[in-house]
Amino acid sequence: MARAFGASLTVLRVLEPPRREGAQTSTNPLEWEMRRTNARRHLDGISEEHGTPALPVETELLEGRVDEEICGWVMSHHVDLTILCSHGVSGWTDQGLASTAKKLIDRLSGPTLLVPACVLQELPKKEVTYERILVPLDASPRAESALTPATRLARKYGSELVLIHVVPVPELTGPEPLDVEELELKRRLIDRNTRVAESYLARLRGRAVDQGLRVRTVLAHDDVRFELLRCNEEERPSLIVISGHGRGGRTALRLGSVASFLLEHAAAPTLIVREREDARESEHPSFPG
Numbered sequence: 207m208a209r210a211f212g213a214s215l216t217v218l219r220v221l222e223p224p225r226r227e228g229a230q231t232s233t234n235p236l237e238w239e240m241r242r243t244n245a246r247r248h249l250d251g252i253s254e255e256h257g258t259p260a261l262p263v264e265t266e267l268l269e270g271r272v273d274e275e276i277c278g279w280v281m282s283h284h285v286d287l288t289i290l291c292s293h294g295v296s297g298w299t300d301q302g303l304a305s306t307a308k309k310l311i312d313r314l315s316g317p318t319l320l321v322p323a324c325v326l327q328e329l330p331k332k333e334v335t336y337e338r339i340l341v342p343l344d345a346s347p348r349a350e351s352a353l354t355p356a357t358r359l360a361r362k363y364g365s366e367l368v369l370i371h372v373v374p375v376p377e378l379t380g381p382e383p384l385d386v387e388e389l390e391l392k393r394r395l396i397d398r399n400t401r402v403a404e405s406y407l408a409r410l411r412g413r414a415v416d417q418g419l420r421v422r423t424v425l426a427h428d429d430v431r432f433e434l435l436r437c438n439e440e441e442r443p444s445l446i447v448i449s450g451h452g453r454g455g456r457t458a459l460r461l462g463s464v465a466s467f468l469l470e471h472a473a474a475p476t477l478i479v480r481e482r483e484d485a486r487e488s489e490h491p492s493f494p495g
Contacts, residue, residue, distance in 0.1 A: 207287060207319065208261055210362040211355075216264045217252050218279060220272045221245055242267070273309040280314060288314055293323040302470045311469060311478075312460055317355070319477045320469050336365040340443035340474070342434050342464070343371050345406050346453040352479045353410070356447040360419050367414060368441055370424040371407055372433045373399045396427070431467045443474050450480030 208215040221241055223233055249265035257263035268275040280288055290311070293304040303311065303320075311318060341356045343349045360367050376395045378388055407423040414421040424441075426433040438446065451462040461469070461478065468476050 207289070207359075210359050211287075213286065214264065215261060216266055216283075217249060218266045218268065218276060219245055219249055220268045220270065220275045222270065222272050242269075272306050273313060276310060277313050280316070285316065287317045287319060289319045289321065291321050291323055315460070315480065317477065317479050319475060321475045322473055324473060325475065334444075336360070336363045336444045338366045338368060338441060338443045338445075340368045340370065340438065340441055340446045342446070342448050342468075343369055343407075343410070344430075344452040345371065345403065349449045349452040350410075352447045352449045352477075355477065355479060357414065357417065357419060359445070359447075361417070365420070365444070367419055367421040368424060368437075368443065369407055369410055369414075369421060370426065370434065370437050371403045372426045372428070372430045373403050374430055375428055400425070400427070430464055434464065434468060435471055438468075438472050438474060446472055446474050446476040448476065448478060450478050 207213070223238075245267055249267060253263040253265050266279065268279060276288075279285075288310075290307050292307050294306060302308075307320065311320065336359050339356050339360055341352050343352070356367060359365060373396065376392055378384060378392060380388075384392065403425055407425060411421050411423050424437060426437065446468060448465050448468060450460065450465050452464065460480070465478055469478070
């Protein structure tokens with residue numbers, strides 16, 4: 207990511223004091239200093255292993271509550287992209303996000319990349335390549351913001367773009383079974399939305415092809431979240447790029463329901479594109495998109 211966008215890279219670690227039943231307990235000063243020294247050595251090892259003259263890896267060691275310290279550092283340093291793992295020291299489970307990752311996803315603003323821990327278990331040392339990038343779209347301008355970082359990554363690494371749109375089956379309210387006229391109305395709505403979606407995907411594909419990119423389109427019907435998860439399982443993308451909100455627009459929540467669902471269930475790294483809270487006031491440019 208840093209190479210593709212010409213960004214600097216900082217690895218951040220937070221030492222959290224021990225707690226018991228929600229209250230902070232006293233820490234032996236010598237033991238705490240040993241923890242701090244070991245943490246610093248760990249960060250230095252990461253910097254030496256992964257840093258290069260063209261892309262040095264900076265490190266930062268903080269102390270306090272993990273979610274509070276990370277959110278504060280991200281905001282004060284105008285971070286353009288935050289990268290998290292779904293699970294930490296407690297290990298990976300298939301029961302959704304770990305508590306710290308969930309807190310950070312809910313509290314952070316701006317683009318966030320979540321890497322499932324199961325991916326790291328399978329390929330702990332593999333060089334990351336983006337062979338196939340999946341981009342869910344709902345035909346809204348906000349959803350299309352995901353195309354900017356997706357196309358830039360595809361151009362940098364020669365990735366194949368897979369653009370997917372799911373035509374939802376319309377729900378008609380009523381306690382009784384639908385009559386002939388209502389069934390016809392439902393069919394016409396699906397046909398109309400399918401035609402529009404086909405034209406929409408064809409237009410986006412043509413635009414990407416004109417830029418020299420490899421791109422495929424997928425048109426599906428039924429439940430949006432189920433179809434996106436099914437497509438993820440079939441396509442096995444290296445990366446999913448999706449806007450934090452789509453047609454539903456801004457809400458009081460950080461993420462829309464579809465983006466939240468993918469973060470919880472998708473087995474691929476998922477980049478959520480969303481506007482940073484201070485993007486308009488800051489002189490620092492936000493992540494592309």
